[in-house]
Amino acid sequence: MPSRQPSSFSHQQSTKHRATIIFIVITVFSSILILIGVLYLIYYLWYSLIHRTRTSPLDSSPEFLKLHRYSYKELNSATNGFSDDNYIGKGGSGTVYRGILRNGKLVAVKMLDSESLDAEREFQNEVQILGELESQFIVSLLGYCVDKRKRLVVYEYMPNRSLQEWLFSDRSLNWEGRFDILLDVSRALEFLHRECDPPVIHGDVKPSNVLLDTEFRAKLADFGLSKLKTEPEFGVDLFSQDLSGTLAGGGVGDSPAIGTPLDSSTANEVDFALALQASSSSTPVNNKVASPNLKLRFTNEKGKELSIGNLENGGGDDWINNKFTNYDDDLGLNFDNNHIREPTMTPSDDRKTGKKQWGKDWWWKQDGSGELCSKDYVREWIGSQMCPSVNPDWDDDKNFESKDSNENKPENEEQTSWKRHRKMQEWWKEEHLDELTKKKVDKKKIKRKFKLSIFRKKRKQNHRNNENGIDPNTEFSFRKNSKKNSEDVFSRELSSTTSMRGTLCYVAPEYGGYSYLIEKTDIYSFGVLILVIVSGRRPLHVLSSPMKLEKANLISWCRQLAQGGDLLELVDERLKESEYNKTQAILCVNLALACLQKMPELRPDIGDIVKILKGEMDLPVVPFEFSPSPPSKSVGKSKSKRKNVVE
Numbered sequence: 042m043p044s045r046q047p048s049s050f051s052h053q054q055s056t057k058h059r060a061t062i063i064f065i066v067i068t069v070f071s072s073i074l075i076l077i078g079v080l081y082l083i084y085y086l087w088y089s090l091i092h093r094t095r096t097s098p099l100d101s102s103p104e105f106l107k108l109h110r111y112s113y114k115e116l117n118s119a120t121n122g123f124s125d126d127n128y129i130g131k132g133g134s135g136t137v138y139r140g141i142l143r144n145g146k147l148v149a150v151k152m153l154d155s156e157s158l159d160a161e162r163e164f165q166n167e168v169q170i171l172g173e174l175e176s177q178f179i180v181s182l183l184g185y186c187v188d189k190r191k192r193l194v195v196y197e198y199m200p201n202r203s204l205q206e207w208l209f210s211d212r213s214l215n216w217e218g219r220f221d222i223l224l225d226v227s228r229a230l231e232f233l234h235r236e237c238d239p240p241v242i243h244g245d246v247k248p249s250n251v252l253l254d255t256e257f258r259a260k261l262a263d264f265g266l267s268k269l270k271t272e273p274e275f276g277v278d279l280f281s282q283d284l285s286g287t288l289a290g291g292g293v294g295d296s297p298a299i300g301t302p303l304d305s306s307t308a309n310e311v312d313f314a315l316a317l318q319a320s321s322s323s324t325p326v327n328n329k330v331a332s333p334n335l336k337l338r339f340t341n342e343k344g345k346e347l348s349i350g351n352l353e354n355g356g357g358d359d360w361i362n363n364k365f366t367n368y369d370d371d372l373g374l375n376f377d378n379n380h381i382r383e384p385t386m387t388p389s390d391d392r393k394t395g396k397k398q399w400g401k402d403w404w405w406k407q408d409g410s411g412e413l414c415s416k417d418y419v420r421e422w423i424g425s426q427m428c429p430s431v432n433p434d435w436d437d438d439k440n441f442e443s444k445d446s447n448e449n450k451p452e453n454e455e456q457t458s459w460k461r462h463r464k465m466q467e468w469w470k471e472e473h474l475d476e477l478t479k480k481k482v483d484k485k486k487i488k489r490k491f492k493l494s495i496f497r498k499k500r501k502q503n504h505r506n507n508e509n510g511i512d513p514n515t516e517f518s519f520r521k522n523s524k525k526n527s528e529d530v531f532s533r534e535l536s537s538t539t540s541m542r543g544t545l546c547y548v549a550p551e552y553g554g555y556s557y558l559i560e561k562t563d564i565y566s567f568g569v570l571i572l573v574i575v576s577g578r579r580p581l582h583v584l585s586s587p588m589k590l591e592k593a594n595l596i597s598w599c600r601q602l603a604q605g606g607d608l609l610e611l612v613d614e615r616l617k618e619s620e621y622n623k624t625q626a627i628l629c630v631n632l633a634l635a636c637l638q639k640m641p642e643l644r645p646d647i648g649d650i651v652k653i654l655k656g657e658m659d660l661p662v663v664p665f666e667f668s669p670s671p672p673s674k675s676v677g678k679s680k681s682k683r684k685n686v687v688e
């Protein structure tokens with residue numbers, strides 16, 4: 042009996058021990074489970090939070106719902122991992138690849154540059170606007186992909202790529218093909234301006250945005266910069282707002298020819314963006330005039346500096362030179378210094394005439410010997426972008442003020458340069474502050490828009506690109522992250538501005554940064570497109586001899602010819618090798634002249650353009666500034682429209 046007691050005790054002990062172990066195990070397990078649950082919950086909350094911020098706000102918008110949403114995996118396999126073999130081209134906002142979807146459909150996939158805010162905006166624009174459009178003249182948007190930070194858009198594939206690739210290469214388009222393309226683009230614009238409600242302004246009409254299908258019918262693409270014409274913009278009449286009562290005679294009918302020099306009081310009223318185009322007026326200038334505010338410098342073959350012109354305001358040239366020395370390279374312009382001679386007109390001559398020449402009439406010099414070159418063109422344009430009153434970078438200059446005031450000390454090169462820079466600012470203030478105030482521009486907003494530093498950075502990058510052998514025959518596109526590869530004509534970022542849109546030479550003069558984008562802005566670009574299609578060359582293109590510099594600016598050259606030359610001189614030499622429709626070519630050039638008028642309201646509207654191209658309507662009266670006969674009011678009032686067609 043006594044021997045049983047210890048055994049029962051040990052049994053009790055072991056049961057208790059087991060229970061403790063089970064309890065501990067259960068506690069540990071449940072704690073682990075609870076911990077895992079809590080961690081999962083935290084992860085889930087974190088993930089959904091992150092996921093939500095990465096989802097495009099447009100995801101729930103009706104346009105998105107209508108469009109097909111592709112997965113990144115799907116597009117990745119369609120393009121074979123975005124392989125080089127499928128690479129089509131690079132634009133200002135992304136890279137385009139050819140792809141084959143699972144259903145066998147051929148598509149073009151554009152991968153937007155993910156780092157850029159502009160890319161996000163362009164993505165939303167493209168999807169919201171293009172996603173809504175259905176027309177045989179507009180490239181179809183098939184779908185999109187949003188994957189974390191990646192943004193992709195899927196378009197119908199256009200086998201013959203862009204018009205640019207046909208116009209500026211060895212391949213050639215015959216006259217009929219070119220004319221049909223013009224008609225198609227005009228119908229695309231007619232659809233956008235007249236059939237869409239609200240109207241859509243494309244904002245970037247140019248050859249690389251005209252895509253060609255198998256039959257070489259054209260479709261307008263790239264709505265990244267496009268804009269819906271919103272309510273407050275209806276009826277906005279930019280020019281009558283700003284210029285009425287300031288131009289001689291006040292009304293349009295009595296206003297001077299667009300190209301006629303204005304006196305200094307009226308010149309202040311002209312939109313500073315006129316300089317953007319540098320599309321000089323057709324009015325010949327009898328005196329060779331350098332921009333009174335720019336001393337122009339070139340280097341001859343031996344590296345010796347040629348100095349052209351003087352500075353009324355004392356400087357700015359070094360600054361401009363330092364900053365933009367390579368722009369002629371960037372534009373692919375070769376200079377034959379023999380063409381560059383000293384202008385005979387000095388600033389004092391300029392004062393005598395009482396006319397401000399800046400931004401006007403400076404490109405083309407009547408006697409053909411004092412032409413300025415594209416460097417000046419770019420300088421003038423750049424100058425127009427550098428609004429000192431609103432550009433934070435100009436403030437740096439204050440640092441040099443003390444140095445400037447210390448006149449006893451000899452100036453070093455840097456000081457001289459900055460002094461000129463400051464004078465340039467003052468001049469700019471003088472020239473443009475009025476306009477800015479008149480337009481009630483929110484200066485803070487503009488300050489953000491004119492980020493010179495970004496421009497400088499980009500300029501350096503572009504220069505590097507140039508050194509790396511990238512084709513310098515380029516168009517300047519006001520877009521971010523332009524890194525097209527060497528086989529492609531690439532766009533270049535000049536500003537981070539949100540409203541500065543379009544492509545240099547194609548953008549209308551009134552649209553210089555912050556004015557309204559209106560239908561007539563597209564009409565201007567269409568005018569440039571006509572000339573480019575007819576001539577088969579870029580709007581700004583300087584070749585070494587035998588082409589003279591006066592022909593470098595296509596628009597100016599066309600305006601010159603309109604005043605007494607043969608418009609058919611503009612026609613692409615490749616077309617001249619065989620028969621082409623000369624009547625149609627003349628009609629096109631005259632139509633271009635009408636579209637290129639500086640006053641937007643004088644440009645024909647797209648409905649009329651389509652009718653004119655179809656032969657259903659006569660050309661409008663050619664602006665008397667382009668008339669071969671001396672400008673007179675009676676010409677403008679001529680009853681016979683056809684008589685005014687320049688031939």
Ligand SMILES: Nc1ncnc2c1ncn2[C@@H]1O[C@H](COP(=O)(O)OP(=O)(O)OP(=O)(O)O)[C@@H](O)[C@H]1O
Pocket residue numbers: 129130131132133134135136137149151180196197198199200202203206245249250252262263518520532
């Ligand atoms: N749907 C398409 N089908 C075939 N090729 C296309 C299509 N879309 C674009 N491409 C090609 O890809 C190139 C790049 O197009 P993208 O629209 O990105 O830039 P871009 O129009 O050349 O320049 P930017 O964006 O600066 O205006 C075009 O020049 C064109 O040749």
